[in-house]
Amino acid sequence: MVMRIGRLPKQKRLLELANEIEQNPFITDEQLTKKFNVSIQTIRLDRMELGIPELRERIKLMAEKSYDQVRSLQIDEVIGEVVDLQLDKSGISIFEMNEEHVFSKTKIARGHHIFSQANSLAIAVIDDEVALTASADIRFIRSVKLGEKCIAKAYVRKDSLNHEKANVDVFTYVGNELVFEGNFVIFRSELKI
């Protein structure tokens, strides 16, 4: 039970190592040897055991992830995945609530993400060069939780068409439960060249 000074038992070290790397993914094995006061081989065996890749791999994975995110944001300018779209008529989009969309305490989705999905779908269904939200009347009917898939359905009001403004009603569901509804007034410019 002597144990060299400043050392942790293996299981504890494994936990703290995983933690440390999560906190600071840019740390090298060598810096870790100093933190834990063990040899570099031990650190490497530990990483192996925990399935944690080397520094360069970690960094690369992060970069690839963020690169993909940026790309996909540029590709579809809509929040959520549009699965159906009939211009000037209706549209459907799906959006799943991940960790980054919820309050960390309660795991309940922030309202503006649900709004964003509905708002960008309302814009998407309007077949115009420039379409902007003029106003909106919205209700959050029940809270959406982490992991839930929101299905937003937008309908363009017939009687509102061919004008400077269009009315779009959006209903968002989780399963068959209504969680959000909103009426959006969309400005449309007749800039169709």
Next chain:
Amino acid sequence: MVMRIGRLPKQKRLLELANEIEQNPFITDEQLTKKFNVSIQTIRLDRMELGIPELRERIKLMAEKSYDQVRSLQIDEVIGEVVDLQLDKSGISIFEMNEEHVFSKTKIARGHHIFSQANSLAIAVIDDEVALTASADIRFIRSVKLGEKCIAKAYVRKDSLNHEKANVDVFTYVGNELVFEGNFVIFRSELKI
């Protein structure tokens, strides 16, 4: 003017090289030698001249950038920077519209970003464990353009306090021009342990 087959003049190569790396930041110098049919030293001299760092540096910069973004999103759970906050009374936040917040065609801000700033400020001024948006009535008064700073001011309606719901009015300005106004109804749970 003979020039070996499949070669570009230097200036053109420099432009295309910069372009290629921007399109695919994960490309190595060696892969580039094949694309441009020149030696690896030439590629490296070119990168030098263009001030483009090596693959590993590029990847690291991307990872650091995304890491900082994630961190800052976790640190302040509010969209925009809160510059003043009097709980249950009022609050002010500032949010600048960058490239990622505007439509690429028109450079006009997407409505949901302006909403997000207002919504998260409305939540922040409510001094409660759990506060959620129940409904909102909003108007976009004029469009916000790339680079403009939005100053959102939130006021909690006095008569709405001490209830299950609170009413928060938010006015967003660019300079002294009103660009957005909204009335938010916020659910508050009395879960004050």
Next chain:
DNA sequence: ACTACTTTTAGTATCAGGTAATAATTTGGT
């Protein structure tokens, strides 16, 4: 054609931050 100059290529030494594999040593427990 000869010179001056730029561009390109080659080659060597060195680096960080590892992997992989094998062997030796230390430690803890009984």
Next chain:
DNA sequence: ACCAAATTATTACCTGATACTAAAAGTAGT
């Protein structure tokens, strides 16, 4: 004291570079 697990040491090798020196090739100008 003995055994197995844990740790450390050692060596060879890898990728994707930098830094530097030197030589070769191409490009004009006169």
